[in-house]
Amino acid sequence: MIINKMKIIIQLWFQLLLWVSIVAAIAYFAICLFLFVQQPRFIFFPSSVIEKTPEFFNIPYEEVWLPVPVDSGKVERMHGWWLKSNQPDAKVLLYLHGNGINIGANLAHANRFHQLGFSVLLIDYRGYGRSEGDFPNEMRVYQDAFTAWNYLVKQQQIPPSQIVIYGHSLGGAIGIDLALKHPEAAGLIVESSFTSIRDLISYRNLFQIFPVDLILNQRFESIQKVPHLKVPVLFIHGTVDSTVPSFMSQKLYAAAPEPKTLILVPGAEHNNTAVVANMEYLQWIESFVHQIYARILFNTRQ
Numbered sequence: 001m002i003i004n005k006m007k008i009i010i011q012l013w014f015q016l017l018l019w020v021s022i023v024a025a026i027a028y029f030a031i032c033l034f035l036f037v038q039q040p041r042f043i044f045f046p047s048s049v050i051e052k053t054p055e056f057f058n059i060p061y062e063e064v065w066l067p068v069p070v071d072s073g074k075v076e077r078m079h080g081w082w083l084k085s086n087q088p089d090a091k092v093l094l095y096l097h098g099n100g101i102n103i104g105a106n107l108a109h110a111n112r113f114h115q116l117g118f119s120v121l122l123i124d125y126r127g128y129g130r131s132e133g134d135f136p137n138e139m140r141v142y143q144d145a146f147t148a149w150n151y152l153v154k155q156q157q158i159p160p161s162q163i164v165i166y167g168h169s170l171g172g173a174i175g176i177d178l179a180l181k182h183p184e185a186a187g188l189i190v191e192s193s194f195t196s197i198r199d200l201i202s203y204r205n206l207f208q209i210f211p212v213d214l215i216l217n218q219r220f221e222s223i224q225k226v227p228h229l230k231v232p233v234l235f236i237h238g239t240v241d242s243t244v245p246s247f248m249s250q251k252l253y254a255a256a257p258e259p260k261t262l263i264l265v266p267g268a269e270h271n272n273t274a275v276v277a278n279m280e281y282l283q284w285i286e287s288f289v290h291q292i293y294a295r296i297l298f299n300t301r302q
Contacts, residue, residue, distance in 0.1 A: 035207065036215045040137045043099060043170070043197065043218050046128040050104035057111045059083050068126060068133070068147050078144055079103075079130040080123035082156075083114050091186070091289060092158050093118040096145055096178075098169030098192075102129030106168075112274055113166070116285060123148045138218045141170075145178045160184040161296055164289065165231075169193055169244060169270065173220040176229070183230030187292040189285070191236040192270050195223035195248045203245060226256040232295065234261045234288045238268025238276065259295065261288060 035042075054061040064080040081103060084090075093113045097106045103122040110120050125144045126133030133140070152158045165188045167175025172193025179188040194200050197220050201212055226233070233256055237249035246264055253262040263284055268276040277284070 032210055032215055035210060036217065039216070039218050040135055044127070044136045045100045046125075046136065047101045048129060050102055050129050052104045052107050054081055054083060054107060057107060059111060059114060064121070064123075064151070066123070066147050066151050068143060070133075076126055076133040077131065078123060078126055078133075078147060080121060080148065083110065083120040083122070085114065085117055085119040087117045090117055090119045091293075092152060092156075092163045093120045094145075094148055094152060094163060094165050094175075094178075095120055095122045096148075096165070096167040096171035096174045097122070097124075098171050104129065109168070109274060112282065113285070116282060116289075118164070121148060121152060138220060141174050142177050145174050146181065149178060149182060161186050164189065164292070167191070167193065170220070173222045176222045176225050179229055179231050179233070180225050185231050186296065187232040187234070187288065188229070189234045189236070189288070190249070190252065191273060192238065192241055192244055193222065193235075193249065193252070194220070194244045195251050196221045199223070199248065200244065222252060223255055226252050229256055232259040232261075232288070232292045234263070234284070236263045236265065236273055236281075236284070238265045238270065238273045240267060241270045243270035259291070 060083075062082040062084070064082050066078040066080065067075045068078050069075055095103075095106065095110050095113070097103060102124050103110075106122060110122050114120050123144065124131040125136050125141045127136040127140075131144075149163070152163055153160055160182060161184060164186050165175045165179050167173070167189070168191045170193070172190035175188055175190060176193075179185055197218055198212065198216060201207060201216075207215075235249045235253045235256075237244075237246040239246050249262065249264075253260060265273045265277050265281075274281040
């Protein structure tokens with residue numbers, strides 16, 4: 001009698017364990033599916049609220065609306081600001097911001113470039129700020145950067161050799177992709193950016209119980225792209241960056257071909273390299289621009 005009861009209890013325990021295992025497996029699969037589908041929401045953090053416009057810095061500007069065709073056959077409009085320099089034959093900077101907020105949060109930094117004499121185009125990827133469209137993803141932001149480039153070249157009729165691409169953080173990865181597609185650009189500035197999303201996940205020890213390599217579809221694999229760059233590139237990174245470690249810029253620099261420059265800013269975090277470096281930051285940008293245009297002039301004379 002006791003033995004039969006023990007057998008029944010053991011069978012019930014096995015059944016319970018089996019059901020728990022099945023439920024756990026279903027939950028695990030569901031979480032994997034959720035991470036696969038909702039992945040962009042762990043990467044992009046857009047805001048539709050623009051707190052500052054160029055008027056805050058007394059910068060004359062034009063509102064820019066760029067049409068982006070989508071698979072449905074419709075057209076989504078991307079919003080931006082064109083900060084035209086009052087200097088004749090000014091160089092142009094295409095400003096690609098990071099994964100958070102919108103162009104309004106990037107005006108102070110864009111103003112630094114404008115004060116250096118650049119005409120600056122700031123764009124909000126679709127889903128950010130006033131730009132139309134669904135939630136952003138990797139392919140969409142690449143397309144948005146490509147659209148902004150075409151606006152400068154085709155509508156503003158700016159020679160590609162007059163355009164410097166600038167990208168901060170995630171914008172650096174977007175800038176690397178754009179520069180790879182347009183080797184005729186004057187140069188590329190990559191600030192506080194990363195080697196890949198996979199490397200960031202590993203560095204932060206995130207999602208390690210899941211098959212990250214199978215789930216990951218937003219990769220931004222800059223480390224695979226920089227060896228093929230054909231433009232001069234300047235890497236800038238703060239040494240105490242707690243968002244993206246500075247060794248990632250060092251890896252990007254090591255993988256990139258010449259001409260290239262790496263500047264590590266002591267004591268600077270993810271968003272304040274220009275503030276910490278102060279006037280030196282502007283000198284680095286001016287020096288880089290001087291080098292790339294001296295190179296263009298030299299090649300033109302050959």
